[in-house]
Amino acid sequence: MMQITPEQLTLFAATLAVAILSPGPGVIAVSQSAFAMGRQRALPYGWGLAFGASLWCLGALLGLTVVFRILPWTFTVMKFIGGLYLLWVAHKMWRGAPEPLPDPAEAQLGMNFRGGMTLNLSNPKPALFYSAVLLSIFPVTLSLADKGVIYLTAVSLELSFYTALSCLMALPLLRRRYYAAKFWIDRIAASAIGLLGLSLILRH
Template sequence: MVVTLAQLAVFVGTLAVAILSPGPGVIAVSQSAFAMGRARALPYGWGLAVGASLWCLFALLGLTVLFRVVPWTFVALKVLGGAYLVWIAWKMWRHAADPLPDPAEKRYGAGFWGGMILNLSNPKPALFYSAVLLSIFPAALTAADKAVIYATALTVELGFYTALATLMALPLLRRRYYAAKFWIDRVAAGLIGLLGLSLILRH
């Protein structure tokens, strides 16, 4: 192995700072924890974590090289991903006035697979991971190095989304959500919709 503990520490720090910036995954898991509670939000958060970490794996396997060689593939993924985020936002906006769902009731798109698909709908993390990997680690990575880097990224993502789902499901925060559900859902829908539109329109 050529990867050092110091390099992994820098990788973790860089990833932690990036994850803290609010994106569609952060907004979605927070809203899910408010509405459904910790038990229902955790699988969704874990799906988001796995989806985000897969972009690291794709970057390690050379997906960003494909984006550079065949630029339209990145554009196509951005448009499709942006359209999916806009669709999620429209559903959230339309159902803002609905009563709170029964925590025992299964909601389409709110489980593990829904979370994974949501974070896979934005291909920009592939470019982020590619830039970070190139700037921190040596160019020649062994299969073992790549496995360690991916496991590190997955651990950080899982830790973050687990903590976020747990925090946002605290009784005090949930009571605040109950009191202002309509406006919180509308704001969350607006933010996710803007992120989707920016993904489609920004070059």
């Protein structure tokens, strides 16, 4: 039996939408992918990012954050590994900046579904965000049906956002701008992702 109300679900969706819009490594990476390789290559990457992000919601629903609270070192280890992965992605972007445009038929920097999922799973902080939002909006005890509806709402929003972003950033006008300034755009994107990786490692 469903315990959550339409009003609670609407509030959850609105809160999540605001959070998704805040720039993060996924937004930067899928934008750069769409610029460089177009919509056809960027969409699977964006969908991987969306699915990866939604898995943190599923983790929160299944009690992953309880594990983080009981064993704080697990969260620290995950942050460290995730930060190193973001630094590696930044390094590859930085080194690739002077190179010619990639062949759209080839996946670059792991820019495929699996690569997108890995990137968004590299940052465990969304699990804490989802946990805080779920606890503040919904009843403490949720049925399996409630959890299913909440997860489907989250994954739908994530998919909608990354699909729209991939299509928008692949527009011909934006891609032409990217072609004219590829070196600096790639270097800025690499710096932003690198700083996010360092922040993930160093921030307590």
